[in-house]
Amino acid sequence: MSKDSATHVIDPSDEFLNSRFQIKNSIQRFNPKFDIFNRSLWDDQINPRNFFASYDIANYAPKKSKGFDHWDYALRNASWHLTDLVGEQHFAESGAVEGFTHPFTTQVPGPDVPIVLKSPQETSKRIKAAAKLFGAGMTGITKVDQRWVYSHSFNRKTQDNLSFDLPEGMDTVIVLILPMDYRLGTTFPSALSGSTTGVGYADSLQCATMMAQFITNLGFEAMASLNDTALNIPLAIKAGLGEYGRHGLLISRDYGPNVRIAKVFTNLPMAIDQPQEFGVRAFCEQCRKCADACPPRAIAQDDPQEKPPNISSLPNIKKWTVNAEKCFKFWVGMNTDCAICIRVCPYNKDYSKWWSRLGIKLAGGPLRRFMLWLDNMLGYGKRMAPEAWWKL
Amino acid sequence: MSKDSATHVIDPSDEFLNSRFQIKNSIQRFNPKFDIFNRSLWDDQINPRNFFASYDIANYAPKKSKGFDHWDYALRNASWHLTDLVGEQHFAESGAVEGFTHPFTTQVPGPDVPIVLKSPQETSKRIKAAAKLFGAGMTGITKVDQRWVYSHSFNRKTQDNLSFDLPEGMDTVIVLILPMDYRLGTTFPSALSGSTTGVGYADSLQCATMMAQFITNLGFEAMASLNDTALNIPLAIKAGLGEYGRHGLLISRDYGPNVRIAKVFTNLPMAIDQPQEFGVRAFCEQCRKCADACPPRAIAQDDPQEKPPNISSLPNIKKWTVNAEKCFKFWVGMNTDCAICIRVCPYNKDYSKWWSRLGIKLAGGPLRRFMLWLDNMLGYGKRMAPEAWWKL
Numbered sequence: 001m002s003k004d005s006a007t008h009v010i011d012p013s014d015e016f017l018n019s020r021f022q023i024k025n026s027i028q029r030f031n032p033k034f035d036i037f038n039r040s041l042w043d044d045q046i047n048p049r050n051f052f053a054s055y056d057i058a059n060y061a062p063k064k065s066k067g068f069d070h071w072d073y074a075l076r077n078a079s080w081h082l083t084d085l086v087g088e089q090h091f092a093e094s095g096a097v098e099g100f101t102h103p104f105t106t107q108v109p110g111p112d113v114p115i116v117l118k119s120p121q122e123t124s125k126r127i128k129a130a131a132k133l134f135g136a137g138m139t140g141i142t143k144v145d146q147r148w149v150y151s152h153s154f155n156r157k158t159q160d161n162l163s164f165d166l167p168e169g170m171d172t173v174i175v176l177i178l179p180m181d182y183r184l185g186t187t188f189p190s191a192l193s194g195s196t197t198g199v200g201y202a203d204s205l206q207c208a209t210m211m212a213q214f215i216t217n218l219g220f221e222a223m224a225s226l227n228d229t230a231l232n233i234p235l236a237i238k239a240g241l242g243e244y245g246r247h248g249l250l251i252s253r254d255y256g257p258n259v260r261i262a263k264v265f266t267n268l269p270m271a272i273d274q275p276q277e278f279g280v281r282a283f284c285e286q287c288r289k290c291a292d293a294c295p296p297r298a299i300a301q302d303d304p305q306e307k308p309p310n311i312s313s314l315p316n317i318k319k320w321t322v323n324a325e326k327c328f329k330f331w332v333g334m335n336t337d338c339a340i341c342i343r344v345c346p347y348n349k350d351y352s353k354w355w356s357r358l359g360i361k362l363a364g365g366p367l368r369r370f371m372l373w374l375d376n377m378l379g380y381g382k383r384m385a386p387e388a389w390w391k392l
Numbered sequence: 393m394s395k396d397s398a399t400h401v402i403d404p405s406d407e408f409l410n411s412r413f414q415i416k417n418s419i420q421r422f423n424p425k426f427d428i429f430n431r432s433l434w435d436d437q438i439n440p441r442n443f444f445a446s447y448d449i450a451n452y453a454p455k456k457s458k459g460f461d462h463w464d465y466a467l468r469n470a471s472w473h474l475t476d477l478v479g480e481q482h483f484a485e486s487g488a489v490e491g492f493t494h495p496f497t498t499q500v501p502g503p504d505v506p507i508v509l510k511s512p513q514e515t516s517k518r519i520k521a522a523a524k525l526f527g528a529g530m531t532g533i534t535k536v537d538q539r540w541v542y543s544h545s546f547n548r549k550t551q552d553n554l555s556f557d558l559p560e561g562m563d564t565v566i567v568l569i570l571p572m573d574y575r576l577g578t579t580f581p582s583a584l585s586g587s588t589t590g591v592g593y594a595d596s597l598q599c600a601t602m603m604a605q606f607i608t609n610l611g612f613e614a615m616a617s618l619n620d621t622a623l624n625i626p627l628a629i630k631a632g633l634g635e636y637g638r639h640g641l642l643i644s645r646d647y648g649p650n651v652r653i654a655k656v657f658t659n660l661p662m663a664i665d666q667p668q669e670f671g672v673r674a675f676c677e678q679c680r681k682c683a684d685a686c687p688p689r690a691i692a693q694d695d696p697q698e699k700p701p702n703i704s705s706l707p708n709i710k711k712w713t714v715n716a717e718k719c720f721k722f723w724v725g726m727n728t729d730c731a732i733c734i735r736v737c738p739y740n741k742d743y744s745k746w747w748s749r750l751g752i753k754l755a756g757g758p759l760r761r762f763m764l765w766l767d768n769m770l771g772y773g774k775r776m777a778p779e780a781w782w783k784l
Contacts, residue, residue, distance in 0.1 A: 057503050057609040070507045074609035075522055081605040082598055085478065085498050106477055111450050115462045125783050130467055133573060133591060181525060199525060202602070206474055206594055213473040217449040217466035391517050 013238040014145050016275045021244075022306070024316040029151035030231060032101070033161045036312045036324040038154045046328065054335040055080060060191075061335050067190025067386030068336070076191050076336065079198025083205050095157025099205060099226035102153060103265075106209050106224070107216045114219025120271040127270060130214050131176055135207040138177035138254050140239025140273045144170065144265065148231045169267040170223060174211060175232070175239040176262040178203045179255040182350045186384040188343040193386075194336040197260075201226065204262035211264045220268040231314075232261035240273035243280035247290040247299050247341035248322040251280045256347035256360075279364025280347070284320070287372055289381060290341035298326035299341060344381035346372060405630040406537050408667045413636075414698070416708040421543035422623060424493070425553045428704045428716040430546045438720065446727040447472060452583075453727050459582025459778030460728070468583050468728065471590025475597050487549025491597060491618035494545060495657075498601050498616070499608045506611025512663040519662060522606050523568055527599040530569035530646050532631025532665045536562065536657065540623045561659040562615060566603060567624070567631040568654040570595045571647040574742045578776040580735040585778075586728040589652075593618065596654035603656045612660040623706075624653035632665035635672035639682040639691050639733035640714040643672045648739035648752075671756025672739070676712070679764055681773060682733035690718035691733060736773035738764060 017023060032038055040048040053059040060073035086106065087099040096102035117123050124141055131139040144166065153164045180200040187193040208224035215222035223229070233250050236242060242252035249257045253276060291299040300320040308315055312324035331338055342348055346363055349356035362371035375381070409415060424430055432440040445451040452465035478498065479491040488494035509515050516533055523531040536558065545556045576588040600616035607614035615621070625642050628634060634644035641649045645668060683691040692712040700707055704716035723730055734740055738755055741748035754763035767773070 056500075058501070060503075070610070071518060074507070074606055075525075077609055078522075078602045078606035079526070081498070081500075081602050082474075082478070084500075085601075086474070089481075106473070108448075108473075108476075109450070111452075115466070122784065126463060129782055130470075133467075133576065133587060134471070184525065195525060202598055206598065209477075210470045210473050210594070214466055214470035217469055218462065390521055392514065 011143055011272070013142055013240075013272070013275050017145075017234060017238060020275075020281075021304075022318040023147075024306075027147055027314065027316040029147060029149060030314055031152045031161070032150050032154045032228075033152060034311045035154070036328045038101070038156065039312060040328070041156060042159055046325065047332070049332050050335055051332045067187060067192045068334075069191075071390070072191035072195075072386065076194040076198060079195040079202065081198075081202075083198065083201040086205060086209075091157065095155040095160070097156055099201070099228060101156055101228055103229050104205075104209050104212065104224040107213055107222070110216040110219050112219075117269065120269050123268060124271040127174060127211075127215075127268070131174065131207065131211055134210045134214075135178060135203050136176040137179040137259070138241050138252060140175045140236065140241040141270050142173055142175065142235060142239040142272050144173050144230075145234070145238065148234045150229055150231075164229075166229070166265060167221070167223070170221065170265040172266050172268065172270055172272070173230075173235055173239070174264045174266065174270075175236045175241055176204070176207050176211070176264070177236070177241055177252050177255060178207060178260040178262060180258045180260060182258060182348075183384075184389055185258050185339070185343060185348065186382075187386045187389050188339040188383070189334060189336065190386050191334075191336045192389060193339065197337050197339070200260035204260045208262040208264055212266075215264065215266050215268050218268065220266060222264050222266040222268070225263050225265065226260075229265070230263070232263060235263060236261050237275055240276045243277055244319060245280060245290070245345065245347070246284040246287070246320045247345065248320060249342065249345075251345070251347045253278060255351055256349055257342045257345050258348050278360075279368065283346070283363045283368045283372075286368055287346060289344045289346065289372075293340050293344045293381075294327075295340070296323075296326040296330040298323040298330070343383065346375045346380065348381070403535055403664070405534055405632075405664070405667050409537075409626060409630060412667075412673075413696075414710040415539075416698075419539055419706065419708040421539060421541060422706050423544045423553070424542050424546045424620075425544060426703045427546070428720045430493070430548065431704065432720070433548060434551055438717065439724070441724050442727055443724045459579060459584045460726075461583075463782070464583035464587075464778065468586040468590060471587040471594065473590075473594075475590065475593040478597060478601075483549065487547040487552070489548055491593070491620060493548055493620055495621050496597075496601050496604065496616040499605050499614070502608040502611050504611075509661065512661050515660060516663040519566060519603075519607075519660070523566065523599065523603055526602045526606075527570060527595050528568040529571040529651070530633050530644060532567045532628065532633040533662050534565060534567065534627060534631040534664050536565050536622075537626070537630065540626045542621055542623075556621075558621070558657060559613070559615070562613065562657040564658050564660065564662060564664070565622075565627055565631070566656040566658065566662075567628045567633055568596070568599050568603070568656070569628070569633055569644050569647060570599060570652045570654060572650045572652060574650060574740075575776075576781060577650050577731070577735060577740065578774075579778045579781050580731040580775070581726060581728065582778050583726075583728045584781060585731065588650075589729050589731075592652040596652045600654040600656055604658075607656065607658050607660050610660065612658060614656050614658040614660070617655050617657065618652075621657070622655070624655060627655060628653050629667055632668045635669055636711060637672060637682070637737065637739070638676040638679070638712045639737065640712060641734065641737075643737070643739045645670060647743055648741060649734045649737050650740050670752075671760065675738070675755045675760045675764075678760055679738060681736045681738065681764075685732050685736045685773075686719075687732070688715075688718040688722040690715040690722070735775065738767045738772065741772070
């Protein structure tokens with residue numbers, strides 16, 4: 001692991017992850033060439049068929065079932081409009097899909113003289129106030145652990161797979177949680193509900209690029225990133241934003257699993273956050289709603305394992321790991337993203353309601369079995385008919 | 393007026409505006425060359441000094457007073473990042489500032505065969521559901537009254553001022569209300585609070601361009617617009633979204649004056665909305681908080697007038713009109729936008745609170761004087777210190 005030993009100072013959040021996930025010293029940085037979306041471009045085992053093409057409305061494939069008609073695909077594809085526009089503006093020249101294979105290059109230059117900072121604590125407060133204004137539901141700050149930074153870049157046009165390191169000095173990362181629409185998420189899976197993914201990425205784009213520009217404007221360096229450049233989930237856990245769930249997703253403290261994660265790498269000195277636990281692990285040990293509900297059986301029923309089901313996930317870290325091959329194959333069959341695991345997760349609630357927050361409290365304590373029983377009794381996790389969302 | 397008599401069918405919403413504002417037949421479409429921002433580029437009477445330059449962080453001019461330091465300008469200028477990036481992507485070639493002088497050209501092509509529509513009512517419902525998902529707090533639909541469409545375009549690079557008409561068939565407009573941050577708005581005026589304007593435009597950009605892409609994806613035509621192409625306020629009133637205030641701003645029904653307005657012109661057939669009144673006019677006749685609080689005395693103390701104070705506003709329509717020259721001169725002096733009139737307006741409240749909504753109800757009925765007295769007694773409209781927003 002190139003930069004790790006040289007530049008990274010172990011802080012308690014790294015120790016936390018090491019023990020929580022029994023991470024071996026032999027862990028390697030992930031090469032995004034093996035990401036399931038990127039694999040579908042070069043690995044014959046992964047056939048995307050019409051999946052990507054359907055995001056062009058000229059090629060969508062309507063189905064008879066509700067939630068997959070022309071209205072639904074028109075909305076879903078429109079929800080990706082800004083993310084595609086900004087992220088793919090250099091695709092023709094460079095092959096970079098900013099936000100997915102490469103970080104954003106949208107920043108304009110800052111001032112010659114950087115701001116004089118009072119204290120790392122004050123800077124963190126200001127950064128969090130800014131992130132909230134720019135749309136983040138939660139913000140955490142942590143030191144970059146190089147183990148979670150991708151080892152290579154992957155170019156979707158040329159399939160180049162060059163070795164990659166973060167620029168010198170970018171040792172801190174601001175992790176941003178962008179909540180997605182709860183009500184629309186109750187229609188997972190559908191082309192319609194794919195719109196909440198699209199809006200979530202647009203919100204991420206807005207928040208991350210504005211934050212990077214804000215830091216640039218202060219006279220420091222910053223790099224806005226969505227799914228590119230590093231693994232979001234370990235960084236989010238390190239930054240105190242949530243815990244890891246059986247479905248392989250972050251369960252954020254204030255919004256559950258129905259969120260997107262964005263991040264900004266920077267050399268701005270800030271006070272950092274530490275991991276927080278609120279009972280998710282013990283709950284997920286009891287609960288198998290996501291695993292039971294997953295049509296292709298891609299979610300682990302058993303205990304955390306060190307060996308992942310295939311090359312699209314990291315080995316040498318003991319965790320529940322989704323079988324990305326089975327998962328993506330199901331998406332391809334539907335021509336849209338799925339997220340049934342988010343819909344049925346007892347942590348997926350409308351957190352603006354006090355009874356939801358009470359339920360989450362119960363899930364995190366000794367009454368977790370009662371909460372799970374209650375969740376089932378009250379019918380949470382059932383799919384809302386897409387036409388009800390359209391108010392027809 | 394070129395297209396009006398030929399293509400426009402008078403509907404009740406036009407009659408409403410005619411009588412409410414005593415609009416003369418001699419009214420002319422507005423030429424945006426006379427818009428105060430555009431005037432500052434060619435009219436020696438309007439000197440923008442460092443106003444526009446300060447939106448480049450290399451040229452911001454910090455002040456001793458709180459809310460105008462490096463942090464504040466860094467945040468404000470970052471808040472404009474996406475709007476500048478997308479809106480000015482063709483500026484170098486064409487001189488178009490999309491969203492401000494020209495509509496957006498970001499759409500990608502739709503399908504060859506348009507969707508089969510069931511009814512204008514159903515289409516309107518679906519359009520409003522989509523707009524809400526894409527960030528609109530309120531959505532209204534109305535027929536285009538050509539009187540509110542700009543007579544010309546204005547090119548900020550070449551200063552070309554070519555005559556303009558909407559494309560044939562674009563006879564309907566979807567008007568979108570984007571709420572701005574109430575708490576940050578309590579720090580008006582400051583470079584800091586200019587950030588809520590920037591975020592408001594980014595939200596407008598997202599909602600309007602996604603809506604235009606959605607309609608394009610249905611197989612119809614659509615054109616996303618912010619301040620370009622037509623006057624937003626009469627269209628918003630026509631579309632039932634609010635009333636006109638003494639400060640020359642829309643007072644929206646669900647969010648008051650602290651909003652931005654965006655719009656999408658389209659040929660998609662939809663059921664239309666009608667104007668709604670909820671007592672604003674009678675209230676503004678009593679209340680002069682905005683006029684009293686305006687440092688350059690740019691807001692009318694007297695009754696609605698037919699003749700505007702200068703060429704930056706429309707004649708032949710009887711209304712309260714802000715003196716745009718005095719208003720902009722004050723902005724230039726501060727190197728940021730002002731909006732004291734929004735902060736002190738009794739309709740500017742956090743509408744998520746029931747007591748705010750009760751106050752608004754009172755303002756719209758016979759107890760309006762009592763509401764005004766209470767509003768003053770409770771200290772609404774006072775400026776919050778910018779450092780309190782930063783949580784320092």
